[in-house]
Amino acid sequence: MKTMKVVIPGVLTTVQDLGRFGYQKSGMTCSGVMDTAAYRKANYLVGNEGGAAVLEMTLYGGSCRFEEDTVIALTGADMQPTVNQKPIAMNQAVKVPAGGVLNLGMAKTGCRTYLAVAGGFEVPKVMGSYSTNLKCGIGGHEGRALQMGDELPIGEALHSWDEVKDRKVSVPDYPKEVLVSVVPGPQEEYFTEAGIHHFYSESYEVTESCDRMGYRLEGPEVESKNGTDIVSDGIVFGSIQIPSSGKPIILMADHQTTGGYAKIGTVTQADLSKVAQCKPGDRIRFRKVSVEEVQEISRKEREKECF
Numbered sequence: 001m002k003t004m005k006v007v008i009p010g011v012l013t014t015v016q017d018l019g020r021f022g023y024q025k026s027g028m029t030c031s032g033v034m035d036t037a038a039y040r041k042a043n044y045l046v047g048n049e050g051g052a053a054v055l056e057m058t059l060y061g062g063s064c065r066f067e068e069d070t071v072i073a074l075t076g077a078d079m080q081p082t083v084n085q086k087p088i089a090m091n092q093a094v095k096v097p098a099g100g101v102l103n104l105g106m107a108k109t110g111c112r113t114y115l116a117v118a119g120g121f122e123v124p125k126v127m128g129s130y131s132t133n134l135k136c137g138i139g140g141h142e143g144r145a146l147q148m149g150d151e152l153p154i155g156e157a158l159h160s161w162d163e164v165k166d167r168k169v170s171v172p173d174y175p176k177e178v179l180v181s182v183v184p185g186p187q188e189e190y191f192t193e194a195g196i197h198h199f200y201s202e203s204y205e206v207t208e209s210c211d212r213m214g215y216r217l218e219g220p221e222v223e224s225k226n227g228t229d230i231v232s233d234g235i236v237f238g239s240i241q242i243p244s245s246g247k248p249i250i251l252m253a254d255h256q257t258t259g260g261y262a263k264i265g266t267v268t269q270a271d272l273s274k275v276a277q278c279k280p281g282d283r284i285r286f287r288k289v290s291v292e293e294v295q296e297i298s299r300k301e302r303e304k305e306c307f
Contacts, residue, residue: 002070002154004117006146007101008062012212015121015140015152016056020129024257030237031131031139034212034253034276035112036269038076041169042116045073045093047159052120053130055146057113059279061104068098070154071118071161075169077110077277092168095161110174110277118164119155134212134254177203177283178274180267181297182240184288187230187262191242195223199264203283204248210280212254217284221246228262235259238267238275240286250275250284268294270301 006013018039019032033039033056043052061079066072074081074090081088082103088094096102104113123130123141132140141150188196204219222242229244239251241261250267251259252275267275268289278284289297 001122002066002068002119003151004070004121004154005065005067006062006148006150006152007065009146009148009150010057010062010104011060012058013062013146014056014132014134014144015053015123015130015146016132017051017053017130019253020127020131020133020139023127024234027257028127028136029133029254029257031133032129032253033114033131035076035114035273037273038112038114038172041091042073042075042114043120045075045091045164045167045169046071046116046118047157047164047167048116048118048120049158051130052116052155053123053140054121055115057104057115059111060106061113061115063101063103065099065101066096070096070100071157071164072096072102073116074104074113075116076113076172077107077174079104079107079113091171093161093164095165107279110172111279112276117154118157118159122153122155172277174277176281177285178271178278179285179287180271180274181289181294182265182267182286183291183294184265185263186233188264190224190226190228190230190262191264192223192225195221195246196264198222199248200286200288203285206278206280206282206284208280210278212252214252214255215250215275215278217248217250219247222248222264224262230260230262232258232260235263236266238269238272239263240265240267252276268297270294270298
């Protein structure tokens with residue numbers, strides 16, 4: 001069986017797929033990739049089925065060696081990849097020769113890079129998913145981030161090199177300030193008109209407290225009417241909590257399943273990929289959209305989707 005060996009681990013490299021669904025009622029978060037758009041593109045490029053396992057690398061990718069000829073693809077943040085010290089292209093399929101060493105540096109743009117291999121990484125499924133849940137220590141490779149010397153088995157490719165070699169995807173733009181769409185609620189009524197106005201008219205800076213669980217933002221206070229403590233209720237990927245400080249927190253892929261702070265809104269699924277690629281110091285602006293607008297945007301995106 002083909003394998004990939006970790007030579008130098010990145011800052012945080014984990015095995016992920018679209019997530020572990022159906023268990024939040026039992027306190028188990030979904031996990032999964034932070035940037036679903038980059039994930040889908042990576043698997044498309046190498047000819048994998050939609051749920052194949054990939055590697056998600058954060059800020060710095062490190063290096064790994066492929067023991068046999070392997071078709072790979074890299075999407076998301078540009079970590080200036082090389083194979084055997086020669087630059088390779090992102091956002092298209094690349095053939096790595098046996099013994100080839102893939103090196104990835106610091107993210108030049110964006111925050112997270114996705115590595116897909118033809119055939120996917122064949123780690124055991126746990127509760128229906130390959131995704132790593134770091135807090136529970138399950139899924140992925142031994143329930144943890146990759147370390148030096150780890151070896152990951154690679155499955156059988158579904159398509160030949162000739163079938164995927166000409167595949168390419170659009171190159172994303174990762175600006176220092178992003179505009180993010182938000183569906184209001186479920187506790188928007190907890191906030192004053194001034195607080196809501198500030199939330200949608202000002203920009204917020206991503207702080208150092210940003211990880212797979214959530215992004216703490218710094219900026220104008222979102223004023224509440226009588227505080228933001230609530231009886232804990234459900235949280236989803238993209239929920240925006242406002243704690244007593246009045247500073248927003250965007251809940252991400254490894255979010256808790258319930259929370260006791262009022263939520264002013266929820267980031268739309270399409271724009272979660274924008275947030276996932278933000279680094280500390282980047283800025284986020286919010287705009288209010290209706291459920292109907294989101295549905296129409298999603299419909300148009302599906303119609304034109306060809307990567």
